Amino acid sequence: MIRILYIIFTLIMISCSDYIEQEQILDYNEYLYQGWVAFETINIENKYPKDSTNSYYYDLATDMFDVSEIALNYEFESQNLEGPYYKTYNGLGWTKLYFASEFLNPEQHFIRDSLRIESKFYFDRANQSLNSQLDNNQILSQDKCDIFSGLSYAHYYIGLNYFDFDSSLFFSENLINECPLYTFEHDELDISNIHYLRAKIYLYQDSLSNACFEINAANNCSCDIDDVDINILLDCLEQFSDQE
16 A cells, blocks of 8 residues: 555656646546556557566556556545446456466466466456446447456466366357457457457367357468368467467
């Protein structure tokens, strides 16, 4: 908490010319923006200059998204209104999910698994926040689909431990239905990656026709759904993996 308060104070001192502007600086959108800047510094090549470690930027993104929740409380609780907390939790979910990929060595699996569980926790909270505001027509499809996408990946990675991918398929289907041309704006990830994810799941489940359908949707491969050649299917998956 001390670190978060220091961040708030620092941003106020940098951005304000006088005390009366403090309320404007506490607008949650500013902190969300700074969180995504830190995230994109790692994940979008050459968009922002990078002068520190990946861990530094993931920690900074986490701090910014945490502060955005404080700002949301400040702005909405006093008015007894429901704030867009899903934006904060979505940012935290993606940050934890990507940070987990920094710990791929086998001896680091406890850290990796813990971060993925944290990621799912925040995406679940984001989804709950969305579901509590179903009558809010200001919610963007992009926000919904970013959360569906995050849930798809979080459930996939956690599902690898139990060979249970039903939730990943459920949320990825919701995403495809809501945003058939989906693009995640904070990294080079789009609807093709979602189809590729689903193809891998169906391959694990030995559902080859479904795997074939999904990889065709991902990269226009020539996998015959009615007469699946496993070698062609594997080649198609490898081709897409090489492009990532």
